[in-house]
Amino acid sequence: MMNPIISLKNVYKSYGTKQVLKGINLSIYPGQVIGYIGPNGAGKSTTVKILCGLISDYEGEVLIEGINLQDDPVAVKSKIGYVPELAELYDVLTPVEFLGFMAQLYNMPEELASDRINRMLTAFGLEASMHQRMDTFSKGMRQKVLISSGLLHNPDIIILDEPLSGLDANSVIIVKDLISKLAKEGKTIFYCSHMMDVVEKVSDRIVLINEGNVIADGSFEELQQQQGNQSLEQIFAHMTAKESLSDAADQLMNAFGN
Amino acid sequence: MNPVNRFFLYLLLLPSRFYERMGVDLAQLIAILRIKLVMDDRRPNSIHQTRQKKQNKPIALATLGTMLFSVLLGSFFLMSFAVGKDPVTQLTIYFSFYIFLLASTLISDFTSVLIDVRDNLIILPKPINDKTFVLARLLHIIIHISKIVIPMTVPGMIYIGVVFGFQGLIGFILLVLSASFFTIFLINAVYILILRVTTPQKFKNVISYFQIGFAIIFYGGYQLLPRLMSKAALANFNIETAGWKWLTPSYWYAESWQFIDSFTFTTPLVTSFLLSMLLPVASIWIVIRYFAPSFNRKLSMISGSSDSADPTTVPSKDQQNRSTTSKMLMKFSEWFTQKGPERMSFLHTWKMTGRSRDFKMKVYPSFGYLIVYVVIMFLNSKKVSFDMIRDQTGGGKFVFIGILYFSGFMLMMAVNQVIYSDKYKAAWIYYVTPVKTPGALLSGAVKSIMTKFYLPIVVLLSATAIAVIGPKVIPNLILGMCNQLLIISCVGYISLRDLPFSAMQMMSGKTGSFIRGLFSLTIPMLLAVLHYLVYSYLLVILLLIVLSVIACWLVLDAIRTKTWNNILLRNYD
Numbered sequence: 001m002m003n004p005i006i007s008l009k010n011v012y013k014s015y016g017t018k019q020v021l022k023g024i025n026l027s028i029y030p031g032q033v034i035g036y037i038g039p040n041g042a043g044k045s046t047t048v049k050i051l052c053g054l055i056s057d058y059e060g061e062v063l064i065e066g067i068n069l070q071d072d073p074v075a076v077k078s079k080i081g082y083v084p085e086l087a088e089l090y091d092v093l094t095p096v097e098f099l100g101f102m103a104q105l106y107n108m109p110e111e112l113a114s115d116r117i118n119r120m121l122t123a124f125g126l127e128a129s130m131h132q133r134m135d136t137f138s139k140g141m142r143q144k145v146l147i148s149s150g151l152l153h154n155p156d157i158i159i160l161d162e163p164l165s166g167l168d169a170n171s172v173i174i175v176k177d178l179i180s181k182l183a184k185e186g187k188t189i190f191y192c193s194h195m196m197d198v199v200e201k202v203s204d205r206i207v208l209i210n211e212g213n214v215i216a217d218g219s220f221e222e223l224q225q226q227q228g229n230q231s232l233e234q235i236f237a238h239m240t241a242k243e244s245l246s247d248a249a250d251q252l253m254n255a256f257g258n
Numbered sequence: 259m260n261p262v263n264r265f266f267l268y269l270l271l272l273p274s275r276f277y278e279r280m281g282v283d284l285a286q287l288i289a290i291l292r293i294k295l296v297m298d299d300r301r302p303n304s305i306h307q308t309r310q311k312k313q314n315k316p317i318a319l320a321t322l323g324t325m326l327f328s329v330l331l332g333s334f335f336l337m338s339f340a341v342g343k344d345p346v347t348q349l350t351i352y353f354s355f356y357i358f359l360l361a362s363t364l365i366s367d368f369t370s371v372l373i374d375v376r377d378n379l380i381i382l383p384k385p386i387n388d389k390t391f392v393l394a395r396l397l398h399i400i401i402h403i404s405k406i407v408i409p410m411t412v413p414g415m416i417y418i419g420v421v422f423g424f425q426g427l428i429g430f431i432l433l434v435l436s437a438s439f440f441t442i443f444l445i446n447a448v449y450i451l452i453l454r455v456t457t458p459q460k461f462k463n464v465i466s467y468f469q470i471g472f473a474i475i476f477y478g479g480y481q482l483l484p485r486l487m488s489k490a491a492l493a494n495f496n497i498e499t500a501g502w503k504w505l506t507p508s509y510w511y512a513e514s515w516q517f518i519d520s521f522t523f524t525t526p527l528v529t530s531f532l533l534s535m536l537l538p539v540a541s542i543w544i545v546i547r548y549f550a551p552s553f554n555r556k557l558s559m560i561s562g563s564s565d566s567a568d569p570t571t572v573p574s575k576d577q578q579n580r581s582t583t584s585k586m587l588m589k590f591s592e593w594f595t596q597k598g599p600e601r602m603s604f605l606h607t608w609k610m611t612g613r614s615r616d617f618k619m620k621v622y623p624s625f626g627y628l629i630v631y632v633v634i635m636f637l638n639s640k641k642v643s644f645d646m647i648r649d650q651t652g653g654g655k656f657v658f659i660g661i662l663y664f665s666g667f668m669l670m671m672a673v674n675q676v677i678y679s680d681k682y683k684a685a686w687i688y689y690v691t692p693v694k695t696p697g698a699l700l701s702g703a704v705k706s707i708m709t710k711f712y713l714p715i716v717v718l719l720s721a722t723a724i725a726v727i728g729p730k731v732i733p734n735l736i737l738g739m740c741n742q743l744l745i746i747s748c749v750g751y752i753s754l755r756d757l758p759f760s761a762m763q764m765m766s767g768k769t770g771s772f773i774r775g776l777f778s779l780t781i782p783m784l785l786a787v788l789h790y791l792v793y794s795y796l797l798v799i800l801l802l803i804v805l806s807v808i809a810c811w812l813v814l815d816a817i818r819t820k821t822w823n824n825i826l827l828r829n830y831d
C-alpha cells in the first residue's frame with residue numbers, strides 16, 4: 001500500500017478547558033474522496049482548520065505528503081486548496097482581481113494564472129461579471145469564485161467545506177462532476193458537509209466524528225454492512241443523536257396542543 | 259491604484275533588499291499591499307457614509323477624499339495660532355488638537371481597516387510565512403496612518419515653515435512624528451483596556467460609545483471654549499501661567515519645539531525634549547512588551563464570527579431563566595399600549611433602540627449636542643441670574659421655557675430615526691403577519707420612544723425645576739411637557755411613513771423632507787412663544803393642559819389607525 005498523503009496521529013485540541021478533538025487518527029490516501037461528517041460542534045471545522053494550517057497549537061502529529069505540518073506549514077499550505085464555508089472574500093474586488101491576488105500568494109506565474117482564471121470563470125459561467133465588484137454578487141456566484149480560488153494552483157489536496165451552499169441545481173451538478181474528475185486525476189478531496197445525500201454519492205470513504213472522536217470510518221457500503229441497510233442520513237442519526245429524532249418531531253407537533 | 263498609494267508603496271519598498279534578507283517573500287508582500295490599498299480606495303469612508311449609500315458610481319479613490327478631509331481638519335488646527343502670543347502656548351493647543359483628532363479618527367479604523375478578520379481565512383491558508391504577513395500588515399498600517407497624518411499636518415508645516423523658517427519646520431516634523439506614535443500608543447492602550455473589561459463581542463459597542471463621546475467633546479469644546487474665554491483673555495492666554503501645564507503631553511511637545519528652534523538649554527526645555535522623545539519609544543516598548551502578544555488574537559475575535567466565540571461559555575441558569583422583558587417594561591407597555599401589534603411594537607422598539615448600534619450612533623450624539631446647546635443658551639443669556647430663574651422673572655422665564663421646549667428636540671431625533679435599521683430587511687415580519695392596521699406598529703414605536711427617552715427627562719427636569727423654582731411651577735411644567743408629547747405625536751403622524759426599523763439609512767432627500775423639517779422646527783417654537791405669553795395666567799394654563807392632552811391623545815389615535823395606504827411599501831433589492 002502506498003504512503004498516506006494526509007496522516008493524523010493522536011491529534012488533540014482544546015479551547016480553554018473544553019477539549020474539541022480527543023485523539024483523531026486518520027490516514028488518507030491519494031485519490032480518495034473523504035466525506036467528513038459529524039453534528040455541529042463535533043470538531044469538523046477544527047480538523048479542517050488544523051489541516052489548513054490555521055490552528056497550529058494542537059497536540060499530536062499531522063503529516064501531509066510526509067511533511068510535518070508544524071515544521072513547515074508554508075510547504076504544506078502550497079499543496080492544499082481550501083474552500084472555506086462562509087463566503088469570506090474581499091468583495092470590493094472583482095473576481096479577476098481577487099483570484100489574481102490569490103495566484104500571487106501561491107507564487108504562480110502571471111500568464112499561467114490569468115489564463116487559468118479566465119478559463120475557470122468562463123467555465124462557471126461568470127465571464128460576463130469577471131470585471132464587476134463582488135459586493136453585488138449572489139451567494140452562488142461568490143461560491144463559484146471561492147471554488148475557483150481553491151483550485152487555482154492545481155493543488156494535490158482539496159479541502160471543501162460545504163462547497164455546494166448557495167449554488168443552483170445546475171452548478172451543483174457541475175461541482176459534483178468536478179469532484180469525481182479531480183479524484184480520478186489522483187487529487188485527494190476532503191469534503192465536509194451536512195448534506196448526507198451528497199456525501200453518500202460523492203465520497204468513496206466516509207469519516208464520521210462525534211464529540212471529538214472518529215466513530216465510524218469506511219466506505220458507504222461498509223457502513224451499511226455495520227449499521228444495517230440504511231441511508232447515510234439514517235446511519236448518521238442513529239450514531240450521533242442522543243435521543244430519538246422522531247420523538248423530537250413528536251414533541252414539536254405536541255407544541256401545538258396546550 | 260492612485261498616485262498617492264503608488265508613491266507610498268514605492269517609498270516603503272525601498273528597503274526591499276533588507277526585507278528579503280529578513281526572510282520576507284517580496285512578491286507576496288507586494289501582492290498583499292497592492293490589494294489592500296486597492297480595497298482601501300474602494301471602502302466607503304466616513305465622509306461617504308454620511309452622504310448616501312445608493313450612489314450609482316462605485317466608490318473609488320476614497321483615499322483622496324479622506325486625505326482632502328484631513329487637510330481641512332489640519333487647517334482648522336491653525337486656529338490655535340490665533341491664541342496667545344508665544345509659540346509654546348500656541349503649539350500646546352495645536353498638539354492637543356492634533357492628538358485628540360488623530361485619536362478619534364484612528365480609533366474606529368483600527369478594527370474596520372487595519373485588522374481585517376477576513377485575512378485569517380483568505381490569506382493565512384496560503385503558503386505565506388509569518389514574517390511576510392506581519393510585515394505586510396505593519397506596512398499597511400504605516401501607509402494608512404501616513405495618509406491621515408501627513409495631510410493633517412501639512413497646513414501646520416506650511417505655517418511653521420513660513421513663520422519660523424527651516425529649523426522650526428524640522429523640529430515640528432520630528433515632534434509630529436513623536437506625537438503620532440504617542441497617539442497610536444494611546445489607542446492601543448484604550449483597546450487593551452476595553453478588551454480587559456469587556457468581551458470581544460461587546461467591543462464594537464464600547465468603541466462606538468467612545469466615538470460618540472469624542473464627537474460630543476469635540477463639538478462641545480468647539481462651541482464652548484471660545485465662549486468661556488473672552489477674546490482678550492484668549493489673546494493674552496499664556497500656558498506658562500497654568501499650573502497644570504506639565505500634565506499635558508502637548509505642552510512637552512510645544513516646549514521641545516522651542517528647544518529645537520532656539521537651542522536654549524534650560525531645565526524645563528531639555529526635560530520636555532527628553533520626555534517627548536522618550537514617550538514614543540516607551541510607548542512602543544510597552545505595546546510590544548505587554549500588549550502585542552495577545553493583541554492580534556483578541557482582535558481577531560472581535561469580528562464576532564460564531565465559531566471564534568468561546569465555546570465554553572454557556573449562559574448561566576439564571577440568565578437562561580430570566581426573561582428578556584423586565585417587569586417594569588411589561589408594566590409600561592400595559593399602561594401605554596393596547597394589546598396586540600401596538601404592544602409588540604412598543605417592546606420591540608424598546609429593545610431595538612437599546613441594542614442596535616446603528617440607532618445609538620445616530621441618536622446619542624445628537625443628545626450630546628443638544629446638551630451642549632442648552633449650556634450655550636445659559637452662557638449666552640448673561641443677564642439671567644440664578645435668582646431670576648428661581649423667581650421666574652425676566653430672562654428666567656425665558657430660560658425655563660427654552661429648556662422645556664428644547665428637551666423635545668431629542669425626542670424628535672429619536673422618532674425620526676426609528677424607521678431606520680441596518681437590518682432593515684428583517685421587516686418582512688410585518689408583511690407576512692396578518693397586521694390589519696400598521697398604524698398600531700407606528701404608535702407603539704412612538705410611545706416606546708416617548709417613554710424611553712422622555713420619561714427620564716421628565717423626571718430630571720421636574721425634580722430640578724421644583725427644587726429650584728418651587729411647586730408653583732408645576733402647571734407650566736405640565737403644560738410644557740404635554741406640548742412636547744403633542745409635538746412628537748404630530749411629527750410622528752406626519753413623518754412616519756415607514757414601519758419601524760424597515761428602511762435603509764439614506765441621507766438623500768425624501769420628497770418633502772425639507773418641508774417636514776421646517777415644520778418640526780417651527781411648531782415647537784410657535785408653541786414655546788405662545789406658552790411664554792400666557793405663562794402667568796394660571797387658568798389659561800390649566801385649560802391649555804386639558805386641550806393639549808386631548809390633542810395628543812387624538813393624534814396618537816390617528817397614528818394608530820393609519821392604514822396600509824399610508825405606509826410606503828418598499829420592495830427590497
